[in-house]
């Protein structure tokens with residue numbers, strides 16, 4: 001590990017940056033010269049990066065006690081004691097409280113509201129107009145998560161909370177703070193405060209009700225948690241539960257737009273089958289190529305040894321979902337969009353496909369997110385046609401991996417609406 005990189009590595013990284021317009025390009029280029037463990041050679045920011053099945057297994061399961069989730073960064077500043085941040089017993093307590101609402105057995109109860117919000121958002125589209133499916137996916141995902149977990153229909157509040165939510169996402173996205181942790185960040189205080197006030201308002205409203213809905217919010221209230229801790233969990237679920245689904249839905253639209261043959265086959269299949277196997281494969285393949293959470297961020301608490309070297313205690317460690325999913329040694333033609341690689345009966349080796357992480361801290365909303373994507377996409381493909389405007393798209397590293405500058409598609413209502 002840490003062999004000096006040859007001069008051509010730097011040049012190749014630069015070319016990849018220009019070509020892919022994202023730091024993911026240089027990262028991928030670097031792996032040609034490094035192994036499954038390397039350090040990012042940036043002045044002031046030198047985290048260790050691991051990827052591949054063996055490293056994932058260690059970081060997520062077998063050696064997970066040697067790493068901490070809590071870090072010093074804006075994610076921790078914003079989500080405070082959110083389940084995604086804290087460690088140990090505190091984490092396990094919150095997770096246990098929230099699991100019933102996201103258990104696979106609870107999911108069918110959400111189908112009507114998922115359909116209703118999808119229908120309501122798409123009903124606003126003017127026939128034949130160009131819509132940005134990144135924005136539309138965010139609206140749909142946000143309405144769904146707020147209704148499913150907090151029984152709050154935020155349709156009328158969207159104009160008020162849209163900007164504060166985008167600011168919260170910008171606040172935790174990579175930026176200059178990576179190099180200069182205390183860099184002044186003007187423009188965030190007010191919107192973040194507005195978001196807090198909104199969430200505290202929902203909690204207060206619910207506390208006043210004698211008979212609350214049996215949803216995730218009620219579980220948190222009944223457990224006797226303080227308003228502040230409930231706010232932390234709500235904000236965590238709101239951001240983690242909609243920004244990821246937004247990216248997934250938008251990437252599916254982008255990939256279908258770029259692959260008209262698969263798009264057509266998929267529309268035929270959702271029209272004729274109750275459960276389209278191709279839709280599942282498309283979702284899985286989108287999650288492989290563009291995993292919304294492309295890295296897991298850890299702080300090493302005890303020296304952690306991988307096949308290719310040791311990461312010392314105190315260092316920042318990323319396990320890269322993106323690099324694992326693009327490793328040519330695991331995936332044939334790793335860069336191509338090929339849903340058939342997930343066809344029934346084909347297996348991927350354990351820990352080589354990790355869009356939802358793994359081990360005891362794998363994504364709590366994995367089943368929800370996939371069911372939601374299936375319902376939203378199959379409904380929209382049945383009700384509308386989507387014509388891609390063939391513009392350039394690159395993977396933007398924000399809080400999630402997003403298709404930028406957006407996914408513009410001409411949307412037309414289908415006459416033979418089969419719903």
Ligand code: HEM
Nearest residue numbers: 084240241244245248293296355356357361363364365369
């Ligand atoms: C396509 C959708 C989604 C993707 C790709 C995704 C991805 C992930 C990944 C990779 C992790 C683990 C990160 C790590 O190891 O550092 C994670 C954790 C988490 N996700 Fe998701 N997620 C999705 C949807 C959701 C939804 C719908 C919710 C909430 C309803 C949610 C809530 C969470 C929470 C709370 C955690 C932290 C769990 C813990 O630390 O115990 N996610 N997600």
